[in-house]
Amino acid sequence: MIDINESVMQFLLAFLVVGPLLGAAAALLPAPPGLKGKSPEQAVLRHGVTVTGAVLVAAIVLALGFDHDQPSKMQATTDISWIPALDVRIHLGTDGISLPLLVLTALLTFLxxxxxxxxxxxxxxxxxxxxxxxxxxxxxxxxxxxLDLVLFFLAFETVLIPMYFLIARWGGEGRAEAAWRFILYTLLGSVVMLLGLLLIGIEAGTFDMVALATDNGRSLTTSVQVIAVLAIGVGLAVKTPMWPLHSWLPDAHTAAPTVGSVLLAGVLLKMGTYGFVRILLPAAPDGFRTFAPYLAAFAVVGIIYGSLACLALARRGAKGDLKRLIAYSSVGHMGFVLLGIATMTPTGVNGALFANIAHGLITGLLFFLVGGLKERTGSTDLDALARETGAALYGRAPRLGGLLAFGAVASLGLPGLAGFWGEMLALFGAFDPAEGLSRPAFLTFMAIGAFGTLLTAAYLLVVVRRVCMGAVPQDAPELTDVRGYEFAAWTPLVVLTVVAGLWPRALLGLTDPAVQQLLAGGTR
Amino acid sequence: MSSLVQSVDWLAVAPPTIAAVVGLVVLVADLFVGETRKPLLGWLSVAGLAAATLMLLPLLDADRSTFCLVGDTGVCSYTADRFTLVIQFLVLGGALLAALLSVTALKDAGKRLPEGEYWFLFLSSAAGAALLPASRDLATLIVALEVTSLPAFALVGLRQGDRRSSEAALKFFLSSVTATAVSLMGVSFLYAATGTLHLTRIAERIQGVDGQLHTLAQTGVVLTLVGFAFKTAAVPFHFWVPETYVGAPLPIAAYLSVIGKAVGFSGLILVTVVALPSYADVWGPALAVLAALTMTVGNVGALRQQATRAHSAVRLLAWSSVGQAGYLLVPIAAAAHSDDPEKSIGSTLAYALMYGAVNLGAFAVAALVGRAHRLNRVADYRGLYASSPLTALLMGFFLLCLAGLPPGVIGLFAKVTVFSAAVDAGLGWLAVVMAVNVVIALVYYLQWTALLFRAPEGEPVEHRLPAPLTAALALTGVLGIALSGAPQLVLRFTDTGLF
Structure with a gap:
């Protein structure tokens, strides 16, 4: 949109990665004179806002400077040799697939x-x-x-330790166990993934994702591709999470602090699906084709399973926890994303990428809202909140109730909001899957997935009814409505949800050319 | 007629020689130095080890060989090639760090540890360990192995009036001597079968061994390996490790965990890859199984340690070192199946260098905490961040390097090279076993790390940092962080010729 010098673009992208690391080191040091603030605590929290703010600005400028006429081209690339012995290069770059995710991450972290x-x-x-x-x-x-497999693995692992500590130290009830479960599951998945990445790298003779995508699996035999896809797929599926490897997720979300849940659902899960699109689809298409029907089957099971679990939690007397419910709904939503990817069609993959972003925005918002609710009422237990008639948020805190209802209907995929397009496109993709995939099987998956959207609508409406509606009891304690800073943190998510819902071209225009090229044989 | 006396390249043999000579000097000087001046002996030894390490520098330009056969100058007993220099650097540098820990330990122990003897034994052992990677015939190899081990037994049992110390020494001694006897027998079988002790000649001649002697040669291979497997503390020769580490003075445990292992695996590499490449189908699978067992037993053993048991910190490090030994064996096993064995061996070297630096760092922190808490339990590390933040951060970094997770980037990459050696050689099952082990190991490393940052129970204990410990911590910390930024420094050994 605006013309920015290439070397400035390179710097911006490198800054996105290095800036927060430097900021983290600086956070541990005592505040310099002049920036001491009211107290050391306040100073360091302000430091966090400043750094993440700077990163967000950099991400936005990067997005503005991005050449929107060529979203399939890798832009702002840096390529420096780092470890020649392993043939690992510091290769950075962004295209229409990764740019929205970069902005989403920077935004959610800042909020x-x-x-x-x-x-x-x-x-x-x-x-x-x-x-x-x-x-x-x-x-x-x-x-x-x-854009290097080994660096991808390094980055993938980097998030484990901080997330572990965020859950284990700032979490709620059952945090220690939840944190262990989170880190052990994901680590086991990712070391298996490492084996697959090494297999691809050694057999193809390069770890470079661009080269691998251009090669499009031609230098890998089918058996190597099958093994590699299985190993890498397991690692990514744990992170996504795909049913039945999801069992770490509900506990981690329930125990994590609000900010932890927002980031976990909003961005960490996307690392898994991004890996499917960026690595597996272009680098090992034959192997992926072998597993695509299974992936799709697991995905639709996940959709149904997540919705049923949510319905069970939303029932009266089930002692369902709202955070847990949103976590299970994530399993369902990520099922749509996986279904879209498994179709191996541009439609499906675009839908998956769209649903990725939409889920990040909507679920991020929902976790913020539930966090706010917990802070006010001290509980996220649906039964405790709703008591006999319902929690009556509309009456007691109308703005909060309204936002919660907005989040819920966005999550169930109301047309006109962000949640709609991704899931619809994923189902469209399944209607006509790529060549070599069994159409009847995918039609079945589509039908089951469509039924899943109904279940999703059902449980979210139950939640809205039980939390937002109801008669205001006489003795109910006062509830503060949405505070100023909460508005500041939540409004961008609401606005983007509406914008993405009304103007999906903004996002699809970016991803579509990149996806077309990725499926057809690599990025330039 | 040419001279029958072999010429000696003194520069090439300088590193082990300096260590040995300084050891003798210390032993003699001990007789003439007054009680108050005894700490000087320690600093003299540290200086000697530093000088020995520096003497590696002039050897970098080209491979040198000495003690060659008079008739055939291609066959030598001592070679300073790249492989030798890397291991010598690891051994001497590791000994230097352990010596820094010893200076403080000796000062704290007062009369209970005799300084002169301690330093003499320490330097002798280091000299033997530095000789071992350079030796290219089986006799020198066994002599070097014994020069390393015998003083180590004495060092383990040196704490006067400590029953556990002498018991540990005896256990260590008996099991080690048995292993040596077995491997000597193996060497004699190999000699009988081939008629030579030089490794390169064995490699040539063993292919043409008479059919009748075939079984003899095979038995010889297996028996020789046993001795070195023992030194590496590979399962089932690992049982001496925990008791010995706990019984020994802490710097000696640190020394054994790095130098003892370096000696073991470099001996294994010389015997397998250099002397017996044609028997790869015998030792390859055997080492692969050994590696899988070693890492599993070591990590499960470490996992079962209770944080509140006495000496659990050292015990845990002991078990984890058994687990790490398993990872070190993986590339050696992979070398049997690989077209380019030197590349695999390079992974072991890279891993060993990383392990040496961070494990000694962890031991340095253990030495520091052990000064305030005699029992040195893992539970004593709780709240270390509150009292000494920098030390706690370093310890966390070292432990995560051992676990192989960022921010311990170098630990991660060292593991990646080991994995890639295994995948490259087609040892997929071993890679999967190792993957599971990495996850098991994470549990105890991360538990310990998390403990460092918990709120302390009661008053935080002040840890005063003595200068030698500070130096050791700073050295290992800087090494670990520098390597994390530029892993190429150690990983390049996977890419270049070694022998």
């Missing part, structure tokens, strides 16, 4: 830092909190920005 500034998380010193948050941001942004 999280902003939220933490006004509402410091309960737990030990905010110093470590800010440092971990920034390392987490660096790892996530690096995952989306690197």
């Amino acid at each position: 999280s830092a902003l939220h933490a500034y006004f509402k410091p998380p309960a737990g030990p010193s905010p110093k470590a909190f800010v440092a971990l948050l920034l390392v987490l941001e660096a790892g996530t942004l690096a995952t989306f920005a690197v």
Whole structure:
């Protein structure tokens, strides 16, 4: 949109990765004179807002400077040799697939830092909190920005330790166990993934994603591709998470602090699906074709399973936890994303990428809202909240209730909001899957997935009814409505959800050319 | 007629020689130095080890050989090639760090540890360890192995009036001597079969061994390996490790965990890859199984340690070192199946250098905490961040390097090279076993790391940092962080010729 010098673009992308790391190191040091603030705690939280803000600005400028006429071309590329012995290069770059994810990550992290500034998380010193948050941001942004398999793995692993500590130190009930489960599952997945990445790298003779995508699997035999896709796929599926490898997710979300849940659902899960699109689809298409029907089958099972689990949690008397419910709904939503990818068609993959972003925005918003609700009422237990008639948020805190209802209907895929397009395109993709995939099977998957959208609508409406509606009891304690800083943190998500819903071209225009090229044989 | 006396290249043999000579000087000087001046002996030894390490520099330009056969100058007993220099650097540098830890330990122990003897034994052992990677005939190899081990037994049992110390020494001694006897027998079989002790000649002649002697040669291969497997603490020769580490003075445990292993695996590499490449189908699978067992037993053992048990910190490091030994064996096993064995061996070297730096760093922190908490339990590390933030951050970094997770980038890449050696050689099952082990190991490393940053129970204990410990911590910390930024520094050994 605006013309920015190529070397400035390179710097911006490198800054996205390195900036938060430097900020994390600086957060551990004592504040310099003049920036001491009211207290050391306040100073370090402000530092977090400043750094994530700078990163967000860099991401936005990067998006503005991005050549929107050629979204399939890798832009802002840097390519430096790092470890010649392993043939590892610091290869950064962004195209229409990764750019939206970079902006989403920078945005959600900034909003999280902003939220933490006004509402410091309960737990030990905010110093470590800010440092971990920034390392987490660096790892996530690096995952989306690197174009080298080994670096991708490095970035993928970087997020584990900070997320572990965020859950284990600032989390709620059952946090220790949840944090262990999170890190052990994902680590086991990712070391298996490493074996697959090494197999591809060694057999193809390069770790460069662009070269591998251009090669389009021609230098890999089918059996190598099958093994590699299985190994890498397991690692990515744990992260996504795909049913039945999802069992770490509900506990981690329930125990994590608000900011942790937002980032976990909003960006960390996307690392898995991004890996499917960026690595597996172009580098090992034959292997992927072998597993695509299974992936699609697991995906639709996940959709149904997630919705049924949510319905069970939303029932009266089930003692369902709202955070847990949103976590299970994530399993369902990510099922749509996986279904879209499994179709191996441009339509399906575009839908998957769209649903990725939409889920990040909507679920991020929902976790913020539930966090706010918990802060006000002290509980996220649906039964405790709703009591006999319902929690009556519309009456007691109309704005909060309204936002929650908005989040819920966006999540169920109401046309006109962001959640709609991704899931519809994923189902469209399944209607006409790529050549070599069994059409009847995918038609079945499409039908089951469509039924899943109905179940999704059902449980979200139940939640809205039980939380937002109901008669206001006489003795009910006062509830503060949405505060100023909460508006600041939530409005961007609401606005983007509406914009993406009304103007999907903004996003699809970016991803579509890149996806077309990726499926046809690599990026330039 | 040419001279029958072999010419000696003194520059090439300088590193082990300096260590040995300084050891003798210290032993003699001990007789003449007054009680108050005893700490000087320690600093003299540290200086000697530093000088020995520096003497590696002039050897970098080209491979040198000495003690060659008079008739055939291509066959030598001592070679300073790239492989030798890397291991010598690891051994001497590791000994230097362990010596820094010893200076403080000796000062704290007062009369209970005799300084002169300690340093003499320490330097002798280091000299033997530095000789071993350079030796290219089986006799020198066994002599070097014994020069390394015998003083080590004495060092383990040196704490006067400590029953556990002498018991550990005896256990260590008996099991080690048995292993040596077995491998000597193996060497004699190999000699009988081939008629030579020089490794390169064995490699040539063993292919033409008479059919009748075939079984003899095979038995010889297996028996020789046993001795070195013992030194590496490979399963089932690992049982001496935990007791010995706990019984020994802490710097000696640190020394054994790095130098003892370096000696073991470099001996294994010389015997397998250099002397017996044609028997790869015998030792390859055997080492692969050994590696899988070693890492699994070591990591499960470490996982079962209770944080509140006495000496659990050292015990845990001992078990984890067994697990790490398993990873070190993987590329050696892969060398049997690979077209380019030197590339695989390079992975072992890179891993060993990383492991040496961070493991000694972890031991340095353990030495520091052990000064305030005699029992040195893992639970004593709780809240270390509150009292000494920098030390706690370093310890966390070292542990995560050992676990192989960012921010321990070098640990991650070292593991990546080991994995890639295994995948490259088609040892997929071993890679999967290792993957599971990495996850098991993460549990105890991360538990320990998390403990460092918990709120302390009661008053935080002040840890005063003595200068030698500070130096050791700074050295290992800088090494670890520098390597994390530029992993190429150690990983390049996977890319270049070694022998």
